[in-house]
Amino acid sequence: MEPVTNQQIADVLFNIATLLEMQQGNPYRIEAYRNAARGMLALPVQVMDIIAQGTRLETPGLGDRLRRKITELATTGHMTFYDDLVEESLPEDARDLMRVPHVGPRTALRLSSQLDIHSVRALAEAAEQQRLRPYYGFGERSERRLATGAREVLKRPHDDPRDPNDPQNGNNDPHGDGGRAAA
Numbered sequence: 001m002e003p004v005t006n007q008q009i010a011d012v013l014f015n016i017a018t019l020l021e022m023q024q025g026n027p028y029r030i031e032a033y034r035n036a037a038r039g040m041l042a043l044p045v046q047v048m049d050i051i052a053q054g055t056r057l058e059t060p061g062l063g064d065r066l067r068r069k070i071t072e073l074a075t076t077g078h079m080t081f082y083d084d085l086v087e088e089s090l091p092e093d094a095r096d097l098m099r100v101p102h103v104g105p106r107t108a109l110r111l112s113s114q115l116d117i118h119s120v121r122a123l124a125e126a127a128e129q130q131r132l133r134p135y136y137g138f139g140e141r142s143e144r145r146l147a148t149g150a151r152e153v154l155k156r157p158h159d160d161p162r163d164p165n166d167p168q169n170g171n172n173d174p175h176g177d178g179g180r181a182a183a
Contacts, residue, residue: 003048004074006040012073012082013037015098018105019089035061036070047074093118101149102142124150 017033020026039059040047050057051074057067073079086095086105094108100120103111111117115135117126127147132138138146 001077003046004077006043006047009047009070009073010037010040012079013040013070015104016082016085019085022105023089032061032063032066036066040070047071051075096120097123099153100146101152102145103149120150120153124154 013033014037017030017037020030020033036059039062043050043059047057047070051071057070062070069079069081073082086098090098090105090108091112093112094105096119097103097108097111097117098105100123103123111123115126115132117123124147126132127143127150130140130143132143132146133140
């Protein structure tokens with residue numbers, strides 16, 4: 001297993017916040033996940049280095065339960081809570097689409113329900129054929145990024161091709177907005 005980066009940890013935490021928000025969860029809990037994600041991005045060293053040194057992971061507002069979840073993700077590559085949340089919150093096709101960089105929960109649901117895209121291969125083809133552009137939030141840049149990301153996902157071997165919870169799958173969209181904020 002390759003080391004899990006702070007960026008990957010932050011991506012998972014941002015996705016948890018998005019999923020909890022979609023479920024109309026406790027706003028304070030949602031904000032705690034977002035703050036923890038921002039804290040992971042602000043760390044000057046990798047979480048794995050902190051854990052390897054046996055030092056306590058410290059960022060402002062980080063509680064014991066969230067610290068344990070982050071440690072689980074950093075050391076195993078998975079977070080049970082996130083895996084369960086994704087499994088219960090999203091249909092299989094949306095989970096599959098989340099393997100593509102810049103596709104978070106909201107974008108995955110939008111692609112599958114509104115644009116009738118239900119697989120990574122279908123996303124790659126739609127992006128390459130410029131069929132996403134007519135839809136709000138998908139411009140030339142995001143189309144290129146999604147086409148490239150989908151092709152990368154299709155090229156790499158993976159034991160479970162539908163596992164969006166694996167940080168090694170490159171889910172880099174912390175806000176679940178398909179990168180629209182940066183576009």
